[in-house]
Amino acid sequence: PKRIFSGIQPTGSVHLGNYFGAIQRWVELQNAGEEVLCSIADLHSITLPQDPKKLRENTLLMAATLVACGIDFEKSILFQQSKVPMHTELCWVLGTITTMPRLAHLPQFKEKSESLKNIPLGLYIYPVLQAADILLYKATHVPIGQDQAQHIQLAQDLAHTFNRKFGQTFPIPHSLISDGPSQRIKSLREPMKKMSKSHTDPKSRLDILDEPDVLLEKIKKAMTDFTSEVTYQPEKRPGVTNLINIHSLFTGKTPDEICKEAVELNTGQYKLVLADIVIEKLSPIRADILRLTKEPAYLDEILKKGTERATELATNCSEEVMNKVLGTDTI
Template sequence: MSGLCLSRLCVSRTLHCLLRPAAESKSGSSFLDRKFFSNSPLAFSDNNNSQEGTNSKKAPRRIFSGIQPTGVLHLGNYFGAVRQWVQTQNENSLFSIVDLHSITLPQDPKALKENILKMAASLLACGIDHEKCILFQQSKVPQHAELSWVLSCLTTLPRLGHLPQFKEKSAKMTDIPLGLYIYPVLQSADILLYKATHVPVGEDQLQHIQLAQHLARVFNNKYGPIFPRPSAVVYDESASRLKSLRNPDKKMSKSDPDAKSRIELTDDPDVVVEKCKKAMTDFTSAVTYDPAIRPAVSNLIILHSLCTGLDADRICHENQHIDTAQYKLVVAEAVNEFLRPIRHRYMELLKDPNYLISILDQGGARAADIAQETWREVKSAVGLTVSS
């Protein structure tokens, strides 16, 4: 069986488990909280039973999500995650630039420092408001690593070895760093440290949220009820279906070696035009939407739709008089119009690195207040607190 088939089978089995009736789950709540439309604000269902720990009290609703400091966001990042963060941000939302995760693969220290600030600027330019939510740098809160060690003592090598992302990332490596193997435990610590009840993720991260649920249950059973059971929040497919401009079978990704496969939020207008002109299409000149038969052209229509709010039918109707080569220029114009205010705000923010650092420091202090309280509970429960 091919790797693709195995991957599909794995996702199918995972989703089957996720969507089982609550009565089949020991904890009484489904793994997957709900799917949401990408153009709608996130509105969590009140019937989610996320309280598993915290002394059987209902855990306060809290969102946690993290993003690696890969530099500047691309449109796949924005429409797949960040836009929803902006729509749902409040005082119970924590968004972390997870720099500890980034060093599981080789990093240039100078570039990493710059990328942390670039990511902060990108998030703020997209509408993350550090006064409404908590935006912080992961490594500024040492309890992430401390809780990760406790949780690593509760999991097993086979459990981690079955996670698909490790297999994918290590497939071409000869010397595999330990951090790459155990980073899902750190990811669980990121979530549980803040007693998060809702975690926005892509479908490729669902099994990692299952690990966080597993570790919360194991810890609570062994040491007492401290952690609530986090629920994965997967947005509707319209939020995450933006694909590579060069290969519509792959998602738009920063790791793609072909820079023309993605549009970054800071791309100059001329660069956006060039990338759209180089985007893959097919041998049919008409502008029609059919993801199954014409995935490349449909991907351009999705990009156009996401940037303008127009639906696919209207886009096809308005562009029925032109061919796909001309349509690429229409898409480029729409993308540039959408990116103009984000690009301007990003460049302004990047001129003042001290301002960005101060925002991350403030967010780190607020995050630390929550983390320290959780860590105090964990230390006491595990037996690490000794007093006279």
């Protein structure tokens, strides 16, 4: 049987890249009857400086967001990473079979460390903790956006290495990356780059919690080009193409149908049509999130329940790993 694992960092509001690239797919897998674990990766977040109070708020906000987006905490296991200490324990063990050059070449590390004078060790071993997240549950499939592909590959390599050294223990986790545009939603300001939480210009992303007038403004200001027709040309016209992709993901219409409907419109007019759709689709989710964040005790209850279920699964694996690596206790 499959076991699906994925994680998300609790860094404020999620954007449409997180939504279409990851969260929506978790919900689909859950609704198809798969066993899904969803981890709020707070330990990953502290690899860059965080205000503890804000981080705690953001953890609850992420729980609210995932529930509002359709994660059913009765079916799926929704939990906070740091509440299951075996993640860090397994991270240590995996760290002993990871080489430094293997980590130094990962693109996300390069990107994030580029602008830092003093690079924290945590940022360096970040992908090892991510591998531990996955392997601790013997996950078979990991639904992610394309930017996480190399991290899953590391998890695969570490599973192989561990199995070879200590005997068959971990299944090799497969990454589930959509083969459509949702694998990489682009920035509204620089449509060759991905939409990202860390981009300094908030106009580059559409956040799920943005108010309607903010969504409208961001879509109006989205970078397009000097052609006024609405056409779908991923290579030549990445800006308009990204808008059509978002439209298509929200409505289920194909890019072709969307262009046909917009044949009388210029890109400026088309943006208004798209803004209406985005606002209409996000409004109920936003309302749900805001309602849920007013009930922190309820959210804590949900996470607590998730922690209990995750701990049960993790304990078995952790004991097996520790016995294999450190030798079995003799009583």
